[in-house]
Amino acid sequence: MNRTDDLPVTLVDEHAHAWTPRAARARFRAGLTGATAGVAAGHTQANLIAVPADWAYDMLLFCQRNPKPCPVLDVTDAGSWTTPLAAGADLRTDLPRYRVWRDGELADEPTDVLGYWREDLVAFLIGCSFTFEWALSGAGVPLRHIEQGRNVPMYVTSRQCRPAGRLRGPMVVSMRPVPPTRLAAAIRESSLLPAVHGSPVHCGDPSALGIDDLARPDFGDPVTAEPDDIPVFWACGVTPQAAVAASRPPFALTHAPGQMFLTDARDEQYRVA
Amino acid sequence: MNRTDDLPVTLVDEHAHAWTPRAARARFRAGLTGATAGVAAGHTQANLIAVPADWAYDMLLFCQRNPKPCPVLDVTDAGSWTTPLAAGADLRTDLPRYRVWRDGELADEPTDVLGYWREDLVAFLIGCSFTFEWALSGAGVPLRHIEQGRNVPMYVTSRQCRPAGRLRGPMVVSMRPVPPTRLAAAIRESSLLPAVHGSPVHCGDPSALGIDDLARPDFGDPVTAEPDDIPVFWACGVTPQAAVAASRPPFALTHAPGQMFLTDARDEQYRVA
Structure with a gap:
């Protein structure tokens, strides 16, 4: 197994904000890996989760019942690796890195899933908070993880999602430290984008979400906050991966946290x- | 069959804006019928469509692919007639009037569906534009259909929804005539409520949606516009009924157009x- 959990995931390229989504996908298809925060400015990024058709209704219902962490942007027909959100894209190859899950256990972290694809897989593209970072930035909200060249930190919370069929699990959140003078702008700008997680689920004390130590995220990298910064938590599209780990479907494919699918939207x- | 299409549906009661949702449901359970525009001010109204479990994935996917006409507020587990959106409610009895569909044909319009309920039915509650009428009213937008004591007019359009599995069909819209000086407010207020259809899909010329004559709605009642009014069209939760008519699932239960489910939300x- 090719496991990357213990390595920091750096941003893919300091000039990647100017790439087109198509160019970004081509580079990832060719093998480039890294966190996609800041890539292809102004274009919508997406989390990926693909499950066997037998599990697709439970997953779609889980997303409907948990729209903050799981806002669905597109669902493919079984076996299809294309989406109207990205012309010419191949969901099996065009993400920087994937995760392969068997019975709820992480089994591999390859850079493509051509060898794992199955005819019965239904792929869900779920909104990603990287999408609203350009709106935050435009409103004067600093993005510490991008300034520091790191993946956004993500945490498994003590808040349980509403179950759906066989699927259950905790909500995962991403965290950005925000100066108090920019908190209103961060909330306002993200609220207007409910399809990519919308408004924060919590601001302030991490323990309210059952998070013990901001310096030890469950996914992504720790970021250094300024002294006055308030930690702001948004629901995160890694939540379906936590549901896979908790609910143990026989098989699933996902993106690796922070290494997203770039759409043309x-x-x-x-x-x- | 108890068919009401040819009769105008009047508002349920001129004082109904002050009812609680629970009181409204109790009156509908006891047999009261009528259009629910204006009932239980500030509470969320919902369209109902229940299909056999075998069709539930197609319906949920149809809703996901067509979020403007079909914003899903809740989905029941198969056979259940309860929802967390309304404490103590019974989806089989608490709407003013229902429609029963067999093979895509309207088969009955009863005031309850106790005799039609099946253990394999999955019920979808879909956002309704009556919900944002209070926000429109608060922003100074006149509501002609309520002023005139009528159901809102609804039209089948020439715009096709994105199909999902076996389900396809045209988008249905509701129409409200809005004075030009209030158009911005109507768009702004409804935009902030995407879960209940959000912003309009069209303003102005009805023929752009394939609507020949505003005076002859497909559902609901015609309303009289003031000379300067602009017709404003919002996607409508009757759209799943048009999909049932076009796609002919063996069985479905829905609300009668304009006679909605009152939630506690x-x-x-x-x-x-």
């Missing part, structure tokens, strides 16, 4: 006002 | 900012 398409 | 819960 523009963030503006998901802005409600 | 407050509109504010669905407001994104």
Whole structure:
């Protein structure tokens, strides 16, 4: 197994904000890996989870019942690796890194899943908070993880999702330290993008979410906050992976946390006002 | 068959805006019928569609792929007639009037569906534009159909929904005439409530949606517009009924157009900012 958990995942490229989504996908298809925060400015990023068709209704219902962590942008027909959100894309190859799950256990972290693909897989593309980072940035909210060249930190919380069929599990959140003077802007800008997690689920004391130590995220990298910064927590599209770990479907494919699918959609398409 | 299509459906009661949702449900359970526009001010109304479990994935996917007409508020487990959105409610009795569909044909319009309920039915509650009428009213937008004591007019459009599995069909819209000076407010207020259809899908010329004559709605009642009013069209939760008619599942239960389910949820819960 190719496991990357213990290595810091750096941003893919300091110039990647100017890439087109198509160019980003081509580089990932060719083998480039790394966190996609900041890639292809203004374009919608997506979490991936693919499950056997027998589990697709439970997954879709789990997403409907937990829309903050699991806002669905697209669902493929069984066996299809294409999506109208990205012309010419191949969901089996175009993400930087994948995770392969068997019976709820992480089995591999390859850079493509051509050898793992099955005809009965239904793929879900789920909104990603990287999408609203450009709106935050435009409103003067600093993005510490990007400034520090790191993946965003993510934490498994003590908050349980509403179960659906055989699927249950805790909510996962991403965290960004926000200066108090920019908190209102961060909340306002993300609220207008409910399809990519929307408003924060919590601001302030991490223990309210059952998080013991911000310096030890469950996924991604720790970030260094400024003294006055308030930790702001958004529901995270890694939540379906936590549901897979808790509920143990026989098989699933996902993205590796922070290494997302780049769609051709523009963030503006998901802005409600 | 108890068919009401040719009769105008009047509002249930001129004082119904002050009812609680629970009281409204009790009156409908006791046999009261009528359009629910204006009932239980500030509480979220919902469209109902229940299909056999075998069709539930297609319906949920149809809703995901068509979120403007079909924003899902809740999905029951198979056979259940309860929802966390309304304490003590019975989805089989608590709507003013239902429609029973067999092979895509309207078979009955009873005031309860106790005799039609099946253990394999999965019920979908879908956001309703009546929910945002209080926000419109608060922003100074007149509601002509309520002023005139009528059901809102609804039209089958020439715009096709994105199919899902065996389900396909046209988008249905509701229409409200809005004075030009209030158009911005109507768009702004509804945009902030994407869970109840959100922003309009069209303003102005009805022929752009394939609507020939505003005076002859497909569902509901015609309303009289003021001379300067602009017709504003919102995606409508009757759309799943049009999909049932077009796609002919063996069985379905729905609400009768304009005669909605009253939830305990407050509109504010669905407001994104």
